Amino acid sequence: MPTVYITRKAHFNAAHRLHNPDKDDAWNEATYGKCNHANWHGHNYDLEVTIAGEPHPETGYVMDLGRLKRIIREAIIEPCDHRNLNMDVPFLKGIIPSAENLVVAFWQQLEPHITEARLVSVRLWETERNVAEYRGH
Amino acid sequence: MPTVYITRKAHFNAAHRLHNPDKDDAWNEATYGKCNHANWHGHNYDLEVTIAGEPHPETGYVMDLGRLKRIIREAIIEPCDHRNLNMDVPFLKGIIPSAENLVVAFWQQLEPHITEARLVSVRLWETERNVAEYRGH
Amino acid sequence: MPTVYITRKAHFNAAHRLHNPDKDDAWNEATYGKCNHANWHGHNYDLEVTIAGEPHPETGYVMDLGRLKRIIREAIIEPCDHRNLNMDVPFLKGIIPSAENLVVAFWQQLEPHITEARLVSVRLWETERNVAEYRGH
Amino acid sequence: MPTVYITRKAHFNAAHRLHNPDKDDAWNEATYGKCNHANWHGHNYDLEVTIAGEPHPETGYVMDLGRLKRIIREAIIEPCDHRNLNMDVPFLKGIIPSAENLVVAFWQQLEPHITEARLVSVRLWETERNVAEYRGH
Amino acid sequence: MPTVYITRKAHFNAAHRLHNPDKDDAWNEATYGKCNHANWHGHNYDLEVTIAGEPHPETGYVMDLGRLKRIIREAIIEPCDHRNLNMDVPFLKGIIPSAENLVVAFWQQLEPHITEARLVSVRLWETERNVAEYRGH
Amino acid sequence: MPTVYITRKAHFNAAHRLHNPDKDDAWNEATYGKCNHANWHGHNYDLEVTIAGEPHPETGYVMDLGRLKRIIREAIIEPCDHRNLNMDVPFLKGIIPSAENLVVAFWQQLEPHITEARLVSVRLWETERNVAEYRGH
Numbered sequence: 092m093p094t095v096y097i098t099r100k101a102h103f104n105a106a107h108r109l110h111n112p113d114k115d116d117a118w119n120e121a122t123y124g125k126c127n128h129a130n131w132h133g134h135n136y137d138l139e140v141t142i143a144g145e146p147h148p149e150t151g152y153v154m155d156l157g158r159l160k161r162i163i164r165e166a167i168i169e170p171c172d173h174r175n176l177n178m179d180v181p182f183l184k185g186i187i188p189s190a191e192n193l194v195v196a197f198w199q200q201l202e203p204h205i206t207e208a209r210l211v212s213v214r215l216w217e218t219e220r221n222v223a224e225y226r227g228h
Numbered sequence: 229m230p231t232v233y234i235t236r237k238a239h240f241n242a243a244h245r246l247h248n249p250d251k252d253d254a255w256n257e258a259t260y261g262k263c264n265h266a267n268w269h270g271h272n273y274d275l276e277v278t279i280a281g282e283p284h285p286e287t288g289y290v291m292d293l294g295r296l297k298r299i300i301r302e303a304i305i306e307p308c309d310h311r312n313l314n315m316d317v318p319f320l321k322g323i324i325p326s327a328e329n330l331v332v333a334f335w336q337q338l339e340p341h342i343t344e345a346r347l348v349s350v351r352l353w354e355t356e357r358n359v360a361e362y363r364g365h
Numbered sequence: 366m367p368t369v370y371i372t373r374k375a376h377f378n379a380a381h382r383l384h385n386p387d388k389d390d391a392w393n394e395a396t397y398g399k400c401n402h403a404n405w406h407g408h409n410y411d412l413e414v415t416i417a418g419e420p421h422p423e424t425g426y427v428m429d430l431g432r433l434k435r436i437i438r439e440a441i442i443e444p445c446d447h448r449n450l451n452m453d454v455p456f457l458k459g460i461i462p463s464a465e466n467l468v469v470a471f472w473q474q475l476e477p478h479i480t481e482a483r484l485v486s487v488r489l490w491e492t493e494r495n496v497a498e499y500r501g502h
Numbered sequence: 503m504p505t506v507y508i509t510r511k512a513h514f515n516a517a518h519r520l521h522n523p524d525k526d527d528a529w530n531e532a533t534y535g536k537c538n539h540a541n542w543h544g545h546n547y548d549l550e551v552t553i554a555g556e557p558h559p560e561t562g563y564v565m566d567l568g569r570l571k572r573i574i575r576e577a578i579i580e581p582c583d584h585r586n587l588n589m590d591v592p593f594l595k596g597i598i599p600s601a602e603n604l605v606v607a608f609w610q611q612l613e614p615h616i617t618e619a620r621l622v623s624v625r626l627w628e629t630e631r632n633v634a635e636y637r638g639h
Numbered sequence: 640m641p642t643v644y645i646t647r648k649a650h651f652n653a654a655h656r657l658h659n660p661d662k663d664d665a666w667n668e669a670t671y672g673k674c675n676h677a678n679w680h681g682h683n684y685d686l687e688v689t690i691a692g693e694p695h696p697e698t699g700y701v702m703d704l705g706r707l708k709r710i711i712r713e714a715i716i717e718p719c720d721h722r723n724l725n726m727d728v729p730f731l732k733g734i735i736p737s738a739e740n741l742v743v744a745f746w747q748q749l750e751p752h753i754t755e756a757r758l759v760s761v762r763l764w765e766t767e768r769n770v771a772e773y774r775g776h
Numbered sequence: 777m778p779t780v781y782i783t784r785k786a787h788f789n790a791a792h793r794l795h796n797p798d799k800d801d802a803w804n805e806a807t808y809g810k811c812n813h814a815n816w817h818g819h820n821y822d823l824e825v826t827i828a829g830e831p832h833p834e835t836g837y838v839m840d841l842g843r844l845k846r847i848i849r850e851a852i853i854e855p856c857d858h859r860n861l862n863m864d865v866p867f868l869k870g871i872i873p874s875a876e877n878l879v880v881a882f883w884q885q886l887e888p889h890i891t892e893a894r895l896v897s898v899r900l901w902e903t904e905r906n907v908a909e910y911r912g913h
Contacts, residue, residue, distance in 0.1 A: 222783040
């Protein structure tokens, strides 16, 4: 049976700031530059979630995409959309919201819910020029 | 010698409907929702075909892209473009035209013609938010 | 007071066919070519609706975009999405669903609902290469 | 002599919040919904500035695009990029940063610097689905 | 009867160089910078041609788009694609190939052929960030 | 520790021509067609560079993206932008500038500079429809 990969895109807008509270201001400014700005900045984040599995012979689906869309919405979009990633999202508490750390945290939120297929990639576009991806290991 | 991956994009417009004729209407409605609508709906499908091989020292080409374009056109675009994927395409007879099933069927159409390189991926964008990919196994 | 133009995008997928039932098959085939194919084809339609007005001093809004989104959804997306534009849409009965005729029909559906601003443009992308626009006159 | 329109795109990331400080929380919540969230949210803003004029016979330019790029950078991008539009931008003080109000404010910043051509449009994409435009009157 | 605007996109790749042969090297270097580089550079040009007219009651078309596509191909794409805009295109002889001058020259090539509708805009994207438009006056 | 993949995009415009100087004109014309045109053509090249590594616990970064941007600029963009890939770029001397050969050459330019992470992919879009990728082996 063939393995097919399905990618679903989603979108959210959020404020964030790169800042390590264990470090002083000079370290943060030197490390993060304008991304450390105290009054926040923000992004239109584009999220791509890829799952893999065998298409079911009766449905032709690897997984019901409506269900995948709801999982992404409940696990990621609702807690993050129009929010402050440093302050408002319970599962990001204590995490510096770099794109790298976000894709790892998003993977951990999504994976327990995707039972009928295998999660293989979480990609996050922070801008049109920067993308981070986590593949689970 | 290095292996280089070449992706060529193509495009077609088609009508389709998700419907399993072995199941009753209630099952189809519950499984496919609005994608089961009796009078069809349609998409602008974007197709990405990736091949791999070593660039030939005399040409710098893994494969002549004009030839790849013609293979894609003859194997996929001409039979599918401005057609009904459930009714009109000989190689899709008996196949529920989900994106998953389409990428597997497209792979089977393309692979015998790509003799000078290795087919490694067939991706199909059904909408801007949904993509299916088959990698041949 | 300045006039500001606000554009909201929406999306739907539909089947259609270009066919004038008052003409014979030869005329239809000669006029529409593959767009006349009997078993339908379809598109991912992108719709852009532009309104104009003065930003309200208390809100900074020309019009509440959530309300505009709902008007577009109820007037256009719900009747057309995952439907057959020739067969299923009451307000398109008797209309050949060319992009030209669609933008005029969509304008007529939208305009009565946009009372707090002025409708100035309805644009419809049938493919990435073809767009039709109606400006109301 | 022909009039030619030149559009230059630019980009910035910023945090903002829709909030009218002269109104109470209930009014703000009812008017702006999630855009009123207290801890800010943010966007990748895409800006399009269009100027018009006659191409100079010696250069073929309506205006040196490098100069236009610098004007946009100094007047808009540097004060707004990676900033909080409610708190950090001097020329936005006292302005609710809706896309409507932003395009009017950006016009006022740009126009005095564009002396060799006529400013005709400032467009701002707040998301891929929402655009505001001001044409100067 | 309503007026509808139809835009058709096309694409070509070409080499060019901004250089005024009536001026010396210092003037050209100061005016055009890296766009003056002696050994050429090039672009993927995206062209948008907009026509306007009333949809014909029998066809729903302002103009047959297949015919518009052929006009654009014969008038612009075939002479310019994979060519050097300074050296190879007869209708550009003696013209500095700035985007401004190109859209005016393209208009003059297209207009005589568009007899069943009114040409209203020729837009040329030189890069994703720069666009020139000519509206015929 | 998780491995995260970071992709950074960059852009340059260049002229080129596919031509093997060891072969005669008939061979070149037969092999490359319009890409062999003597007076050059050109492209807007989009480059995507992907690196992989573990996010640093103190910064949340796999690698400072500002540093990656500078490496790409100095190694690729500055030597290639607004240049002729056959004539002007020292590290491309003797290389037929097909997309395949370019991604291998770009890899060799980039890899020595990326010391804090692992280079995993170099992708080059020659047009919107053609992409070449090299993964280092």
